[in-house]
Amino acid sequence: MALEKNYDPSAFEGPLYERWEKSGAFACDPDSKAGPYCIMIPPPNVTGSLHMGHALTFTVQDTLVRFKRMQGYDVLWQPGTDHAGIATQMVVERQLAQEGLDRRSMGRKAFLERVWAWKEESGGTITRQLRRLGASLDWPRERFTMDPALNRAVNKVFVQLYRESLIYKDKRLVNWDPKLLTAISDLEVEQREIKGHLWHFKYPVEGSDDFIIVATTRPETMLGDTAVAVHPEHPALKSLIGKNVRLPLVGRLIPIVGDDYADPEKGTGAVKITPAHDFNDFEVGKRHDLPKINIFDAHARLNDEVPEAFRRMDRFEARKAVVAAMEELGLLDKIEPYVHTVPHGDRSGVPIEPWLSEQWYCDAQTLAAPALRAVEEGQTNFVPAQWANTYYAWMRNIEPWCISRQLWWGHQIPAWYGPDGRIFVAHDEEEAQKEALEVYGKETALQRDEDVLDTWFSAALWPFSTLGWPEQTPELARYYPTSVLVTGFDIIFFWVARMMMMGLHFTGNVPFKTVYIHALVRDKKGQKMSKSKGNIIDPLEIIDSYGCDALRFTFCTMSTPGRNIKLDVARVEGNRNFATKLWSAARYAQMNDCRYDPKFDPDKVTQTVNQWITRETASLARGVSAHLEEYRLDLAAQEVYEFVWHRFCDWYLEFTKPVRDLAEVKACTAWVLVQILKILHPFMPFITEALWEPFVEGGSLLMKQDWPVYKMSARTEATEEINKVINIISAIRATRAALNVPAGAKIPLLVKDADAQTFEAHKELIQTLARLDSIAFTENVPRASAVDVVDGITLIMPLEGVIDFDKERVRLQKEAAKWADLAEKTAAKLANEDFTARAPQEVLEEHQERLTQARAMEEKLGTALRALG
RNA sequence: GGGCAGUUAGCUCAGUGGUAGAGCAUCUCGUUUACACCGAGAGGGUCGGGAGUUCGAAACUCUCACUGCCCACCA
Numbered sequence: 027m028a029l030e031k032n033y034d035p036s037a038f039e040g041p042l043y044e045r046w047e048k049s050g051a052f053a054c055d056p057d058s059k060a061g062p063y064c065i066m067i068p069p070p071n072v073t074g075s076l077h078m079g080h081a082l083t084f085t086v087q088d089t090l091v092r093f094k095r096m097q098g099y100d101v102l103w104q105p106g107t108d109h110a111g112i113a114t115q116m117v118v119e120r121q122l123a124q125e126g127l128d129r130r131s132m133g134r135k136a137f138l139e140r141v142w143a144w145k146e147e148s149g150g151t152i153t154r155q156l157r158r159l160g161a162s163l164d165w166p167r168e169r170f171t172m173d174p175a176l177n178r179a180v181n182k183v184f185v186q187l188y189r190e191s192l193i194y195k196d197k198r199l200v201n202w203d204p205k206l207l208t209a210i211s212d213l214e215v216e217q218r219e220i221k222g223h224l225w226h227f228k229y230p231v232e233g234s235d236d237f238i239i240v241a242t243t244r245p246e247t248m249l250g251d252t253a254v255a256v257h258p259e260h261p262a263l264k265s266l267i268g269k270n271v272r273l274p275l276v277g278r279l280i281p282i283v284g285d286d287y288a289d290p291e292k293g294t295g296a297v298k299i300t301p302a303h304d305f306n307d308f309e310v311g312k313r314h315d316l317p318k319i320n321i322f323d324a325h326a327r328l329n330d331e332v333p334e335a336f337r338r339m340d341r342f343e344a345r346k347a348v349v350a351a352m353e354e355l356g357l358l359d360k361i362e363p364y365v366h367t368v369p370h371g372d373r374s375g376v377p378i379e380p381w382l383s384e385q386w387y388c389d390a391q392t393l394a395a396p397a398l399r400a401v402e403e404g405q406t407n408f409v410p411a412q413w414a415n416t417y418y419a420w421m422r423n424i425e426p427w428c429i430s431r432q433l434w435w436g437h438q439i440p441a442w443y444g445p446d447g448r449i450f451v452a453h454d455e456e457e458a459q460k461e462a463l464e465v466y467g468k469e470t471a472l473q474r475d476e477d478v479l480d481t482w483f484s485a486a487l488w489p490f491s492t493l494g495w496p497e498q499t500p501e502l503a504r505y506y507p508t509s510v511l512v513t514g515f516d517i518i519f520f521w522v523a524r525m526m527m528m529g530l531h532f533t534g535n536v537p538f539k540t541v542y543i544h545a546l547v548r549d550k551k552g553q554k555m556s557k558s559k560g561n562i563i564d565p566l567e568i569i570d571s572y573g574c575d576a577l578r579f580t581f582c583t584m585s586t587p588g589r590n591i592k593l594d595v596a597r598v599e600g601n602r603n604f605a606t607k608l609w610s611a612a613r614y615a616q617m618n619d620c621r622y623d624p625k626f627d628p629d630k631v632t633q634t635v636n637q638w639i640t641r642e643t644a645s646l647a648r649g650v651s652a653h654l655e656e657y658r659l660d661l662a663a664q665e666v667y668e669f670v671w672h673r674f675c676d677w678y679l680e681f682t683k684p685v686r687d688l689a690e691v692k693a694c695t696a697w698v699l700v701q702i703l704k705i706l707h708p709f710m711p712f713i714t715e716a717l718w719e720p721f722v723e724g725g726s727l728l729m730k731q732d733w734p735v736y737k738m739s740a741r742t743e744a745t746e747e748i749n750k751v752i753n754i755i756s757a758i759r760a761t762r763a764a765l766n767v768p769a770g771a772k773i774p775l776l777v778k779d780a781d782a783q784t785f786e787a788h789k790e791l792i793q794t795l796a797r798l799d800s801i802a803f804t805e806n807v808p809r810a811s812a813v814d815v816v817d818g819i820t821l822i823m824p825l826e827g828v829i830d831f832d833k834e835r836v837r838l839q840k841e842a843a844k845w846a847d848l849a850e851k852t853a854a855k856l857a858n859e860d861f862t863a864r865a866p867q868e869v870l871e872e873h874q875e876r877l878t879q880a881r882a883m884e885e886k887l888g889t890a891l892r893a894l895g
Numbered sequence: 896g897g898g899c900a901g902u903u904a905g906c907u908c909a910g911u912g913g914u915a916g917a918g919c920a921u922c923u924c925g926u927u928u929a930c931a932c933c934g935a936g937a938g939g940g941u942c943g944g945g946a947g948u949u950c951g952a953a954a955c956u957c958u959c960a961c962u963g964c965c966c967a968c969c970a
Contacts, residue, residue: 029929031930032932033930217966217968224970226970240970241970242970243970244970288970289969289970292969292970293969293970294970295970296970298970306968306969306970364969366969366970367968367969410900412899415899416898416899416965416966419899419965419966420965420966423967515899515964515965518965519965519966546964550906550907552962552963584907584908586908588900589901589908590900590901590963590964592908594906594907594919596906596907596919596920597918597919599919600918600919600932602932603930603932606932607929607932607933609929610930610932610933611930613929613930614929615929616929617928618929660908660909664909664917664918667917675929676934679929756935756936759935760935760936762936763923763935763937764936764937768924769924769927769934770927797927848914855950855951858950858951860951861950861951863950864949864951865913866913869913872913873914876914880914
């Protein structure tokens with residue numbers, strides 16, 4: 027089958043993926059004798075679609091997985107999707123709203139049916155898109171976080187943690203999202219900078235005509251104030267401690283308390299205390315035993331605790347009303363513009379409300395201790411290592427994790443309530459009923475907790491729940507702990523930390539040995555991609571335009587640890603060109619009848635160029651392996667790029683053109699090409715697989731081939747010789763270009779001080795690639811010639827009448843000056859006794875050699891200049 | 896306020912103690928039968944500033960500046 031002239035990825039990417047998948051090449055083999063290697067996919071939102079962040083992380087994972095598979099490991103890359111509680115529920119609720127429906131009126135059961143239907147409808151999108159990316163996931167093992175089996179794992183974990191008192195119910199202030207009407211965890215709160223105001227209110231002090239002035243960014247909360255705090259040592263205000271103020275608008279008498287929390291430097295030095303609506307005030311309230319007056323309903327509208335005029339008002343409406351009312355009373359002291367940060371729900375985008383409610387909590391502090399130790403002791407390593415600091419910082423100051431959500435889509439909390447409010451936490455209703463029977467002594471109707479768990483709760487179990495836990499499955503025994511977790515730093519807290527906690531607690535083992543944290547994808551200016559900025563680049567459009575391999579290779583070359591990836595389509599285009607180059611080289615090989623011979627022994631080649639390229643190939647394979655082991659995909663990819671384009675195409679194929687009919691050249695060309703396909707496969711799976719087919723017999727798959735490891739004797743003399751030839755040709759080309767010798771013109775070459783052997787052996791090569799019509803040896807530099815010196819050899823091009831000798835003189839002088847400068851610098855260094863006494867021997871030798879060489883160059887160029895006349 | 900990164904050619908980035916590199920862009924030349932999504936060549940950098948360690952610093956230490964991000968606080 028002859029290769030098409032042009033590289034057209036769209037012609038083969040789809041069919042090849044199908045072939046891989048059908049062949050079972052993605053499947054792990056738990057019975058295999060090979061060692062296990064396992065990566066758990068960070069499950070994307072089941073109803074989501076592929077964005078650049080996905081494309082990056084899955085490219086990295088697929089590259090690692092394909093490499094390991096070729097190395098002979100039994101690889102499990104576990105696929106799956108996440109139910110993504112809030113995100114998915116929001117999407118469906120938005121759909122309902124368009125139909126004029128809402129979930130509460132349709133009821134829980136009907137709503138959940140609707141969400142499941144949506145999941146069935148859109149759930150295949152992301153997995154189809156993953157296939158377009160070439161992701162070699164073990165699809166028959168696909169899991170979903172709400173699978174019945176995974177739900178059993180969730181219940182088991184919940185029940186056990188409850189019985190260990192590591193999960194409990196508590197009434198306290200939570201981050202309440204008044205739009206989504208659910209509690210959220212600290213991590214789901216996003217601080218946003220807001221240009222607001224600072225209102226100064228005068229509160230009348232009881233029994234005097236004095237006022238105490240408090241400043242606030244949230245005037246509406248004053249309706250729930252139960253104290254004013256001042257610092258116990260505040261010089262001007264401490265005398266007021268113990269007195270009361272009459273809370274305006276409300277008329278309530280509230281105390282002035284002394285508390286360290288009141289910072290004399292801030293605001294007016296006195297601070298209003300609203301224990302039910304501010305986290306700090308809540309603490310102050312506890313210290314002084316203040317009442318907590320909840321003035322908001324779930325929608326953050328004022329409730330019946332406030333004066334009638336304000337009831338039912340939305341919080342922002344109430345703000346205006348309170349300010350207006352205070353102003354009317356003459357109690358508004360002043361208003362200042364004020365920039366401050368306000369907590370917002372990361373999903374809803376509305377300011378969150380600290381709100382008193384009863385929620386389920388997980389004692390993260392207790393669970394964090396072993397998880398911290400595991401990283402400190404190196405059972406789990408972060409790559410790059412500095413991310414461990416981020417992990418430590420958060421884990422050492424971890425707060426209780428609010429795990430309940432007032433949603434319907436998710437794992438419903440396995441807790442049932444008796445008529446007296448008694449809680450029965452059980453694996454299922456039957457078990458709960460049994461417990462209730464013992465307690466009440468009779469059949470009793472139980473009511474299940476309405477709430478569901480935070481999405482990240484089930485995600486935290488992913489590394490073992492997908493492997494069948496709590497059953498002791500062969501998969502669990504074999505693939506857990508997994509080899510590496512690949513993810514972005516943005517979810518170290520959300521996910522990595524929680525998997526560590528749950529994994530250690532329930533399996534006694536870390537969930538992964540390595541956490542590889544990669545960059546985030548930005549636009550080419552380094553800005554976050556977002557819909558509102560309009561700078562989103564769709565990976566599928568890129569794949570359509572340039573092919574999947576070009577996109578993948580771009581991610582690989584740019585995934586330097588510790589840096590963001592500024593994605594510029596120009597880079598993708600450049601890598602598409604690289605793919606084209608490879609395609610074209612393969613086509614050339616095919617046209618010249620280069621067939622891969624499995625019996626070809628690279629160690630036995632006799633021609634110098636073949637000895638050279640086979641050793642270079644071996645060195646490439648070693649380099650790429652080493653870089654991949656260290657997660658330096660960037661360096662690995664760059665090394666292949668350099669080899670394929672600049673060594674194999676630019677030099678080897680050109681070198682062998684004059685002798686392309688020789689059997690050894692044909693076999694060697696095919697061999698190198700096949701090695702390139704193998705080494706490049708993890709990075710560019712499609713083009714390499716497509717090119718594999720025409721070069722080997724028997725319909726095998728490249729992705730199932732062994733990663734190349736060679737036993738080859740060193741051939742350093744071949745490398746040296748070829749490098750010398752390359753230098754000679756490059757020098758002649760540069761001289762020709764500098765002197766405007768027409769590219770088509772063939773010129774004679776005289777050489778001086780050269781070992782005849784190099785020129786004899788590679789005469790044809792040098793003549794062809796440097797476009798010479800003859801090569802001859804000489805003892806003297808003839809007059810009126812262009813000259814260059816390389817590796818001690820003087821190259822002379824008698825070009826009288828062709829070139830401008832003034833120009834040539836300037837060029838040579840510049841060149842000579844460069845070498846003289848180096849010689850001088852090196853000589854000065856060698857004259858420094860501190861240097862000669864302290865530098866290591868090999869560095870000294872290197873400098874000696876450099877000096878000799880620089881002096882020789884200087885001298886030979888001098889000779890050439892003199893000959894120029 | 897605390898922390899972590901980054902600062903190297905016009906742009907995007909490699910380079911962790913011994914003569915400053917690549918890709919893209921730019922310029923010159925070139926349709927030599929794999930490739931113009933190409934080939935050959937060239938220009939371009941006081942490695943953010945300062946100090947220190949060292950025979951020797953882009954690299955190590957300190958310090959300053961700027962950029963980005965994370966965490967916390969904000970009356």
